[in-house]
Amino acid sequence: MKTLEEFDFSAASHISAKQIHTLDEGSYLERAEPVILIGDSGTGKTHLASGLCLAACRQTKRARFVTAAGLIYELVEAQQHNLLSRALQQWSEASAHWGQVVEANPLAASYWNQLGIARYNNRDYRAAIQAYQRAMDLGFLPAMLAYSIASCHGALGEKQPALE
Numbered sequence: 001m002k003t004l005e006e007f008d009f010s011a012a013s014h015i016s017a018k019q020i021h022t023l024d025e026g027s028y029l030e031r032a033e034p035v036i037l038i039g040d041s042g043t044g045k046t047h048l049a050s051g052l053c054l055a056a057c058r059q060t061k062r063a064r065f066v067t068a069a070g071l072i073y074e075l076v077e078a079q080q081h082n083l084l085s086r087a088l089q090q091w092s093e094a095s096a097h098w099g100q101v102v103e104a105n106p107l108a109a110s111y112w113n114q115l116g117i118a119r120y121n122n123r124d125y126r127a128a129i130q131a132y133q134r135a136m137d138l139g140f141l142p143a144m145l146a147y148s149i150a151s152c153h154g155a156l157g158e159k160q161p162a163l164e
Helices: 017-024 045-058 068-080 084-090 094-104 109-121 125-137 142-155 159-163
Strands: none
Touching: 017 045, 068 084, 094 109, 109 125, 109 142, 125 142, 142 159
């Protein structure tokens, strides 16, 4: 398992060592706040997440690390076993935190898309439509977002907008 001590901050100048070391202290755990690491492949997200998890365990705190792909797999599995509502309950705070990420980065289209996904998974379809629309306005994968918006309208029972 990778530790924070092994992370080379000099090779990742875009990552704030001070912020990671503040997280390492664990105050976010006391507040039950998740940490969401976003970035391109190979930027150190997995290393940092593993290191933060290990640091939490050293403090005898409960922690969990999951990749976006792992989360999707987990939700699909939960749905197949009729446990989706329970799984969604465990992740319901994601929408609030994606909202904070979007506030800090209002021009990041992919973050708006993630906020839309979180709101859709919380069955807040109107808010999901707004987030998806903002992502689309910023130029993020319009065909995929049109489908996502149509899915929201369908979930709301709005057939005509879903078909447009």
